Amino acid sequence: MDHPTKRTILEVLAGRALKPPPVWLMRQAGRYLPEYRAVRETAGGFLDLCYAPKLAAEVTLQPIRRFGFDAAILFADILLVPDALGQGVRFVEGEGPRLDPVRSASDLGRLDPGKTSEKFAIVAETVARVRQDLPSETALIGFCGSPWTVATYMAGGRGSPDQADARLWAYRDADGFARLIELLVEVSVAYLDLQICAGADCVQLFDSWAGSLPEDEFDRWVTMPTRTMVAALKQKHPGVPVIGFPRGAGQKAERYIAETGVDAIGCDTAMPLALMQDLAPHAVVQGNLDPLLLVAGGAAMAERVGEIKQALAGQPHIFNLGHGIVPQTPPEHVAELVKLVRG
Numbered sequence: 001m002d003h004p005t006k007r008t009i010l011e012v013l014a015g016r017a018l019k020p021p022p023v024w025l026m027r028q029a030g031r032y033l034p035e036y037r038a039v040r041e042t043a044g045g046f047l048d049l050c051y052a053p054k055l056a057a058e059v060t061l062q063p064i065r066r067f068g069f070d071a072a073i074l075f076a077d078i079l080l081v082p083d084a085l086g087q088g089v090r091f092v093e094g095e096g097p098r099l100d101p102v103r104s105a106s107d108l109g110r111l112d113p114g115k116t117s118e119k120f121a122i123v124a125e126t127v128a129r130v131r132q133d134l135p136s137e138t139a140l141i142g143f144c145g146s147p148w149t150v151a152t153y154m155a156g157g158r159g160s161p162d163q164a165d166a167r168l169w170a171y172r173d174a175d176g177f178a179r180l181i182e183l184l185v186e187v188s189v190a191y192l193d194l195q196i197c198a199g200a201d202c203v204q205l206f207d208s209w210a211g212s213l214p215e216d217e218f219d220r221w222v223t224m225p226t227r228t229m230v231a232a233l234k235q236k237h238p239g240v241p242v243i244g245f246p247r248g249a250g251q252k253a254e255r256y257i258a259e260t261g262v263d264a265i266g267c268d269t270a271m272p273l274a275l276m277q278d279l280a281p282h283a284v285v286q287g288n289l290d291p292l293l294l295v296a297g298g299a300a301m302a303e304r305v306g307e308i309k310q311a312l313a314g315q316p317h318i319f320n321l322g323h324g325i326v327p328q329t330p331p332e333h334v335a336e337l338v339k340l341v342r343g
């Protein structure tokens with residue numbers, strides 16, 4: 001029997017300030033953990049691991065066993081959505097993702113939303129397995145990429161420093177680009193619905209490249225699609241909190257919160273603590289330790305953890321990084337961080 005009220009992250013997402021704040025870390029499963037690398041080797045490719053529910057559940061649970069985080073995040077990737085749409089996604093060892101680019105409205109014909117359910121069902125099976133094996137006090141976070149960020153990979157065919165292909169498409173043919181965004185909204189809502197039905201307690205929308213857009217485009221491609229997704233999810237699952245992570249939003253975060261209706265906002269490393277304090281009355285704040293401080297460890301990390309905790313004491317706050325854990329992170333520093341947050 002589950003006891004969801006004991007899941008500290010859910011208490012905070014419902015608006016309670018807890019001392020100490022609950023903690024989980026973006027990319028808490030991954031290459032910095034030797035036990036992850038061992039499973040990864042047996043799986044074959046990265047996508048094979050994502051589509052093997054038993055192995056994906058195992059790597060989701062590994063950081064919970066090792067560090068006792070307050071939440072697990074489903075092991076998957078934001079690029080499973082374009083993969084499920086039939087775009088053709090590969091992960092090239094040492095180079096990152098490669099996709100057959102979709103750069104115009106006519107390319108959209110290559111994508112088939114009817115195809116997605118088969119792969120989404122595999123991910124839902126991972127969610128169900130994790131929920132079954134997770135301690136009842138640990139929350140399970142489902143996720144997907146936000147439409148804008150996923151579209152940047154779909155148009156670029158790979159990660160890019162400036163997201164130029166998507167930005168150019170959006171400037172040159174906004175209506176055609178809007179069709180891609182609408183398609184992503186629709187399939188991503190269906191995907192998160194499945195994750196929630198399978199046992200996810202809350203969901204996070206990763207908008208890693210939200211920061212590359214000027215304000216009107218931010219509104220159109222980040223805020224509005226997120227608003228549609230939140231509304232659709234709230235209609236199906238009124239009690240399930242949604243965390244938005246519009247990385248790089250800066251001053252635009254306040255409007256993002258007001259317009260989208262997210263319950264919580266992930267704050268990146270660059271966001272000043274004073275701005276997090278200003279946002280706190282409007283949404284639960286999550287973040288924002290620099291992932292490189294977690295690599296450095298020691299006194300510098302301890303000092304910053306203290307500052308973040310102090311700045312947000314008395315507010316509903318979820319301790320996290322400002323972006324994902326990097327592969328060179330020493331696992332001992334992660335253990336030390338959890339101790340500092342809880343100390």
Ligand code: 1CP
Nearest residue numbers: 026027028029030073074075076077078096159206208324
């Ligand atoms: O070699 C390996 O084992 C692959 C490394 C790896 C891992 C562990 C990738 C490739 N993805 C993941 C898992 C992952 N990705 C999770 C799992 C849960 C957890 O957090 O522990 C999550 C939530 C993601 C999300 C994700 N994937 C984002 C959003 C967050 C962020 O980091 O900004 C993005 C942008 C991706 C794309 C992606 N997947 C993998 C890589 C190397 C990238 C970045 C590509 C690039 O921009 O160059």
